[in-house]
Amino acid sequence: MRFPILTGLLLVLTGLAFADPTGSTEIGFAEVQTLGSLNGQALACRQFDASTEAKALMIGYAPKTRRYGILFETATNAAFLAATKDGAPCPTETDLEARLTESAAALKAVFPEQANPVPSETQPTGAEPSLSIDENGS
Template sequence: MKRFALLLCFLSLALSARAADSSTDAGLQEVQALGSINGQALACGYAETASRIKTVIIQHAPKSRRYGAAFEEATNMAFLDQTKKEQATCPDGPTLSGQADEATQRLQAAVPVPVVK
């Protein structure tokens, strides 16, 4: 009976860890999306949009190496892709800003900011 209870305990811990990991993955995808938009904004000279995205990441993304690396990698890849295209056309500012707003809302839904009491 004790073995069964122990097995049940381990199973519940494993399932809760898996559930937590899936919500982390959703937030990670949004951080990568914001990084990609940030890279485009930097390459196209939209400093205000890039600054706003960085503020969102600082305020809403979990503070971990994994999230920071994902954001930086996506930023670098998008920046390089935008700058190495010959005669690449940049999206207009409002379009890029709108994409940043949408990704911000998805990040906030995926990783809500904890309420401090």
Template sequence: MKIFAPLLALTLCAIVNHSLAADEGSAAVEAIGRLNGIALACQQPALVARARNAVITIAPKTRGYGEVFENATNAAYLEQGKGATCPDAATLASNMAAAEKQLQASFPAPK
């Protein structure tokens, strides 16, 4: 009986995380998080600030979306550190603009 409550909590967390990862909003947050990690690794502080501000102002303020953003940022940063070539600033900025549009489409502003 003592194991039932923690097992139930773990199961519920897994279900919630699975449904969060599968939705369009999570994909948009993940995309901008990946670009944030690349911008961090490629020393593009203006684009790092732009990515962070986009997530803060557009996406809902939930722990789940914050974790998706952070995990995508960390993974992209580490991958970039394995010797990947940094994109030029214009390409990265263009990709960031596309990711911002995807984020806005996923989380339309309330009317």
């Protein structure tokens, strides 16, 4: 039995629509997931300076797409819940800072073109940078 072309296309598109964004092997996903985990651990341990730094790294270096944002948030939530559920001891501020430094280096290596973005000539000084549209057009 042959499937009509439209039925096959619908099945493929439906499968892509429900794909897990956290299970992808896209460039930088492992680095963003690590950064999110560090953010969740910092929040659970009430180390807010480290959390602020993790968020700044995410904003400064990762692509501004929904998939990367969801991955960061999912990793943050999972690490926060794990840290509060397990009751594991919190890392010292020095240890967490060292891990953030390693994570920052990895993120900068994967996304060097995102580092220190050059302001556009057409964009007025002080204006907010525009966000790129991800592959889903949102």
